[in-house]
Amino acid sequence: MTFQNTLEFAQELDAQDELHVYREEFIFPQHNKKDVIYFTGNSLGLQPKRTRKYVDEVMDDWAKMAVEGHFYAEKPWWDYQERFSKPLSKIVGAKPSEVTVMNTLTVNLHLLMVSFYRPTQKRYKIICEEKAFPSDQYMFQSQVKFHGYDPKEAIVEVKRREGEHNIRLEDIIAKINEVGEELALVLFGGVNYYTGQVFNMKAITEAGHNVGAYVGFDLAHAAGNIELKLNEWNVDFAAWCSYKYMNSGPGNASGCFVHEKHHHADLPRFAGWWGHNKERRFKMEPDFDPVHGAEGWQISNLPILSLAPYLASVEMFDQIGMDKLIKKRNKITAYLEYILHEIDAEIPGTEFEIITPSNQEERASQLSVFLHGQGRSLFDYLMSNGVITDWREPNVIRLAPVPLYCSFVDMYNFGQILKEGILKIK
Known part of the structure; x- marks a missing residue:
């Protein structure tokens, strides 16, 4: 045109x-x-008019039913998060069992790294992009220190070439191959927050797996913005915030993806009762029996008042496609x-x-x-x-x-x- x-x-x-x-x-x-002319949906999306109705529903149910709202609200709080599985799976290219909502973005990345950053004496390095979002940088540093490694040795940044603003795919692949058997984890942003560059997640995932590493993505600037095929690309895990392109309100709940191949694996995780077998959750059993799926990584019961605005927006995305x-x-x-x-x-x-x-x-x-x-x-x-x-x-x-x-x-x-x-x- x-x-x-x-x-x-x-x-x-x-x-x-x-x-x-x-x-x-x-x-x-x-x-x-x-x-106003609003150009900052990549930081905080505008408020959908339908959001207030969704929040008011929860407030009214709380007022009328108190604790009984867990089971008898129009949208029972007990399984409120399950309403996200199908529409979110379409947004990120996953199966419904592979996605859930919980916590906030960096919290979820930390929790997922419990399962997917498992350094050994030989394989302990993390590859990320140069100028990753500061929260990711702090997360990497604290994780490797927690495991007893020096961030200067354990964190490997793929850099831009002199005079260029964006990172070349061939340089990412070359760095993955160079680190090779020392590489434990590749964790990139799906879209770089500063330049807006979209990374080739399929190729990065394949390269990381070829050298025996896990591969995950911070999709803060990608979810609701670009086409994602997390299941097809064989990505191990991902997390994203909901308040940018998905308009759920400031600092709101995060989405998580865990590939189905890991649902029955014996992976370490930090456990809590909301990730426990749903049918037996209220039996208060001492041994953790995780839900098979991304929901098995949940820890606490969900903040329903935070999820209500997110649900309002996710259903709009589902209507549009x-x-x-x-x-x-x-x-x-x-x-x-x-x-x-x-x-x-x-x-x-x-x-x-x-x-x-x-x-x-x-x-x-x-x-x-x-x-x-x-x-x-x-x-x-x-x-x-x-x-x-x-x-x-x-x-x-x-x-x-x-x-x-x-x-x-x-x-x-x-x-x-x-x-x-x-x-x-x-």
């Missing part, structure tokens, strides 16, 4: 967009009594990229460098833009004019045109505000 940087063209794209009606499903912050979301995601991200290049060419002395891969197979709903010569003042201008975006040091603005609620007119209007900002700051 040949794009045009005009309001009329953007309006026509919205008129053709079958997902445009879902914009009305969300609550937008206001700026001068107008909806990832195929339609990805189709619009590709189109609206390409349109945003076009507008950025148009403004770059239109204003002399402007230099935008999009550090997210241009190949659609290697990017999703995020463009990270390096602002040569513009700096923080341009970000501040955007924020003060109703564009909610994200600043990352040293000089990057992250823009996430989430297909559920961002419009093509948003992209056009953003371009006009951006152009005004550049001219004023100059």
